[in-house]
Amino acid sequence: MYGLTEQFNNPQVGQPSFQNNGGALAMASASREMEEVKGQIFMAKQFPRNVFQAEQRILDTCKRPALAQTAMYSYPKGGTKVTGPSIRLAEAIAQNWGNLSYGIQELEQRNGESVAKAFCWDLETNVRQEKVFTVKHSIKAKGSLKQLTDPRDIYEKVANDGARRLRSCILGVIPGDIVDKAIAQCTETLAGNSKGPLKDRIAHMLKGFKDLYRVTQEMVEMKFGYNADSFSEYDYVELLNIANSLKDGMSKVEDWFPKEDIKQQSSGLANDFKEQEQKAEVKLDAAPTGNVPTEQPELLL
Structure with a gap:
């Protein structure tokens, strides 16, 4: 056992213990996350989704006018119009499809930018979509870039940029015919239940x-x-x-x-x-000059 004098004279004496503690914490955290993932997979296998019931739940959700109004986005690109399901519709589909793990994680912040990850994982079929992207801590305002320093502004910027990647991940896991049926139902809802x-x-x-x-x-x-x-x-x-x-x-x-x-x-x-x-002016010039007209000319403003 080292004495206090030897610890002060040699600061590196106690360093291995701190490193061991840090490594133990990291291992414990990794083990806990692994157990959580195993638990999610076990529950997904024990209670698999009923595809027909999940599809019906999705179509029933798309019959709500509030969701149908925000279900689609569109923007012009290259002289054509690009349309597709919005993040709101993608989240509604994922919630009713079931047994999915999806979200946005901020991995690190460095030099005025954040590195984040959007993912969607089907726990039953082990199909996973993942996108890692970088978000600059700046926004364009009045033709110039404004740097973001408030943590809340940075969080909202990362969440906003990550929403598009998350939508892409979810739509990459959900079967395409289910998404097409959801879009058709939203269009029908807007047309018939408005x-x-x-x-x-x-x-x-x-x-x-x-x-x-x-x-x-x-x-x-x-x-x-x-x-x-x-x-x-x-x-x-x-x-x-x-x-x-x-x-x-x-x-x-x-x-x-x-x-x-x-x-x-x-x-x-x-x-x-x-x-x-x-x-x-032509009408005013054409009016008689000797007598005042009983009716004023009509001015076309």
């Missing part, structure tokens, strides 16, 4: 675009290529997908409504206003 006439719902949606994103009805009609009076249920669903994409930060207003179209619309309105002013 409250109120289609005209009123589209008008409410257009008002929301104008109030939240300064997107006018003319800009929406210019994108679709026809008047809002001709919008169908599928157009209403597409408007919902665009709104969800803007809300989740998957795209920007300029991605859907280019600035060139806005400028053309503004210039067109300005030309119409000038023409109306010229017509008003």
Whole structure:
């Protein structure tokens, strides 16, 4: 047994004990995690999923209008439109499919960035999808990068970037035909169980675009290529997908409504206003000068 004097003279005397303690803690933590995984696999084997019941639960969940409204996302890419199931729909499918382990883990933080992992593991079939990615601690605001220092902001940034990877992992494990049936059921829910006439719902949606994103009805009609009076249920669903994409930060207003179209619309309105002013001036010049007219000329403003 070493005395206190020898410990102070030789600081490395007690170091092996600390290393052994650290190694023992690491081994205990790894052993505990391994036992938890074995327990999950054992329970999944003891109570396997009923595929038909799981499919029915998923379709019943997709009949809820609140989920159907956020079930799809869409964004423009290369002149075409990309659509797919959102993270909300993917999570709902995973919850009702059963015997899945999925989530997002932050592995480490270093030099203004985080290394995280998104995963989904089917405990019955041992099918696993995993994606490791890096998240910069910065966001783009007003054309410049803003560094994040608040731990809460960093956590939200990692969770937001990890949601897309988690959705990809879940959809990589769930059978594709189940996902297709869920999407079809959500579309049917929006078309058949929507409250109120289609005209009123589209008008409410257009008002929301104008109030939240300064997107006018003319800009929406210019994108679709026809008047809002001709919008169908599928157009209403597409408007919902665009709104969800803007809300989740998957795209920007300029991605859907280019600035060139806005400028053309503004210039067109300005030309119409000038023409109306010229017509008003012509009417004023043509009025008789000797007597005051009983009725004032109508100004087209």
